[in-house]
Amino acid sequence: MGAYLIRRLLLMIVTLFGMSVLIFVMLRLVPGDITDIIFDSAGFVNPAQKKRIEQQLGLDKPIVTQYITWINGLAHGDLGYAYVSEKPAIDEILPRIPVTAKLAGLALLFSVLFGVPLGVISAVRQDTRLDYILRVVSLSGLSLPSFWLGLLILMACVQWFGWIPIYKTSPGNVWEEIWLLSIPAAAVGFRSSALVMRLTRSSMLEVLRQDYIRTARAKGASERAVNYDHALRNAVLPVVTVIGIEAAFLIGGLIVTETVFNIPGVARFLVEAIRWRDYPIVQNLVMFIAVVVVVMNFIVDMLYVALDPRIKYGE
Amino acid sequence: MRSKLAFVFALAFASSGLAAVPALAQKQGGVLRIYHRDNLPSLSIHEEATISTVMPAMAVFNNLVLFDQHKEINSPDSIVPELADSWSWNADKTALTFKLHEGVKWHDGKPFTAKDVKCTWDILLGKNPDVRKNPRAIWWQNLKDVVVKNDHEVTFQLNHPQGAFLSLFASGYSPVYPCHVSAKDMRTNPIGTGPFKFVEFKRGEGLKFVRNPDYWKKGLPYLDGIEWRIIENRSTRILAFVAGEFDLTFAADVSVPLLKDVTSQAPKAICQMAPTYVSTNLIINPKVPPFNDAKIRKAMALALDRKAIIDIVSQGKHDMSGVMLPPPEGRWGMPPERLAKLPGYSADVAKSRAEARKIMEGLGYSADKPLKVKISTRNIAIYRDPAVILIDQLKQIYIDGELEVVDTSIWHAKVTRGDYSVGLNLTGVGVDDPDVNLYENYSCNSERNLTRYCNKEVDALIDKQSQESDVAKRKEIVWQVEEKLAEDLARPIISYERAATCWQPQLKNFTLHHNGIYNNWRLEDVWLDK
Secondary structure: OHHHHHHHHHHHHHHHHHHHHHHHHHHHHOOOOHHHHHHHOOOOOOHHHHHHHHHHHOOOOOHHHHHHHHHHHHHOOOOOEOOOOOOEHHHHHOOHHHHHHHHHHHHHHHHHHHHHHHHHHHHHOOOOHHHHHHHHHHHHHHHOOHHHHHHHHHHHHHHHHOOOOOOOOOOOOHHHHHHHHHHHHHHHHHHHHHHHHHHHHHHHHHHHOOHHHHHHHHOOOOHHHHHHHHHHHHHHHHHHHHHHHHHHHHHHOOHHHHHHOOOOOHHHHHHHHHHOOOHHHHHHHHHHHHHHHHHHHHHHHHHHHHHOOOOOOOO | OHHHHHHHHHHHHHHHHHHHOOOOOOOOOOEEEEEEOOOOOOOOHHHOOOHHHHHHHHHHOOOOEEEOOOOOOOOHHHEEEOOEEEEEEOOOOOEEEEEEOOOOEOOOOOEOOHHHHHHHHHHHOOOOOOOOOOOOHHHHOOEEEEEEEEOOEEEEEEOOOOOOHHHHHOOOOOOOOOOOOOHHHHHHOOOOOOOEEEEEEEOOOEEEEEEOOOOOOOOOOOOOEEEEEEOOOHHHHHHHHHOOOOOEOOOOOEOHHHHHHHHHHOOOOEEEEEEEEEEEEEEEOOOOOOOOOHHHHHHHHHHOOHHHHHHHHHOOOOEOOOOOOOOOOOOOOOOHHHHOOOOOOOOOHHHHHHHHHHHHHHOOOOOOOOEEEEEEEEOOHHHHHHHHHHHHHHHOOOEEEEEEEEOHHHHHHHHHHOOOOEEEEEEEOOOOOHHHHHHHHHOOOOOOOOOOOOOHHHHHHHHHHHHOOOHHHHHHHHHHHHHHHHHHOOOOEEEEEEEEEEEOOOEEOOOOOOOOOOOOOOOOOOEEOO
16 A cells, blocks of 8 residues: 555656646736736737846746746745736635635535435436436536526625625624535536436445345345445445546636636636636646645545445456 | 607606605614626726626725716716815816825725825826736826825826816726735735725626725715626626626616517616617728728628617617717717718618629629628627627628537637737727717727728827817718728727616616616615615
């Protein structure tokens, strides 16, 4: 296990290094650069002034030098300065991470709390009226784009309550924050819970047909014990994988939801930074998301061992 | 036209009715809530040319003089003193002296003096290397020097007389900056002498300004502060306004179709549809073949059906116009009967198009052998929508256009490089004066002349109108310039936009300007009746 862990950690470092090169190069392949964009809001481009800005931002240096400067800074905790706001990049990125993390956490909680039990119920009550209803609900969750659902929620709130749940920079207290985040979290979580529910259902159906389930029933175990202790535990592995992927996705993939609900999170900020070609922000944010994805994958792999004792790594 | 006149009369009637109502006593306090449509590039008005910066930042500053914030039409007659108590011209009108208000302090407590005025115009004359951009350098090309006589008197020396010179100072684009604050700080943490102090700007979230308790205009401002929240999604921000979360919309953010939604869902809201002085215009690159041939450019002008574009895009509300904003709000626009004589403005579109087809056929194009071209435009709905209609209209004269949607952030860089053949562009004008519009967009030495159109004869006429003090004579020269520009197909104007700005009834003493969107955001004497 120890050797496996070391190998995994080394692989994670290699993956992150590859990511850093990829994002650095790809960002510079996108047409237009920050100096063009700085001038865009002035409605013209002055080549001499443009050159001076390039020098100020260090963009006149060779690309390899720029890369080394960035990585060296990153290793020392210096993320550089945002081109647009002219503030330290860390000051721009850090306050946004908790906002997205809370939203993603709530959305994930919503998807697990609804998706797993409803998936089990749907499987256990296969082909009943309840199963059909749940399947329609889950299909609608997968089909409805979250931006549309978000807009519907906003319109309903304005129509019925004369109030709009747009995130405030400084909510009054924890409950107000949870309340403000829970509405967009539900919009995102609805899709995720539909996915988790479909997967739980199909996985459960497969497990429920296994011999050991029949044996458990023959031994006189209660239906509840059979479904939750025996079947769900074995059916949950693919579900855990999906939840892990969703968790990683939610950190960087909430662009539309954050835009519709005006939440100042990481995803919307990343898109904005890409639009502005604000390299220090984009590079560091993508690296952060890459770290989250790599770590989440690692956690999911470790969870397999905890959930299924038959799985052993490195042997 | 009749419906527009009726609209203007209705407004005038409504205004007279309002005037009869006894004035309410102003209430002190409250925070004005406004939404912003996007992340502003910076807070430095002098470095930007966008309403995104001017609208929030104008409340931080003062000008030497300013367009009256409560007169709907900006004109030389509506200019009022601000940091300058008075002004006077020398005999030959080549030196303008301002006497400055005494006892004014910057937000950081330092005194405001004439040196700050000189520093500001040094920026505009390109003498401050720390300033990244100077988009309105062309406005001040006639300015020779700024001479400080003492702390409270400053003289602007001109190369030659310029009737519109004072109007340039009255724009929201002409605030006075402090000498002692760096260009970088003015972009991120501006210091002014204005009614509100800047507190913070969080990208993607909003901006905060608080009342300047030491404001030199005693008793002002009435508000405790202004809070802006950035909501990029238009549906969300309109819903938020309807739900009462904001007192005021962003300037001209409510388009013609959206206005119906807002007025039906928030019937108490006050909405005014007014010209924005933003034109939709056709840009043709005369350096790229075959568009270097004047005949093709003329054919394209003849193919335009401006009325159809206006009807589709704005339900007929936008204005058909030449280069200057048309009357009644515009002070320099051509009369309709004269406008109709310009190439491409005839009401008989079928006849114009037949003529255009003849030109194209003469050049070897036909329905079977069309001219294929990319029509470039910025990836924003207000650019894309007319571009699509334009493509359809050009098809009528054997031009097979393909829409090229350009990432909004690189649009100006691409056009400035000349990396396009035909494009559709939007252009905003800061002050309703020919000096601003013509010099900025059509003179040979303007950096903001995107198409690089250059005609020395036109330049001479622009100079001539600039130096003409008689308004009637000046108008005649301006219209000659218009005719020449139409003949040369220099960035033909398709329409001038009208859009609505809305506010809740509790916002009092707010006046919307009707010939521009850049000059009425000081907000020092608006108040909330809550």
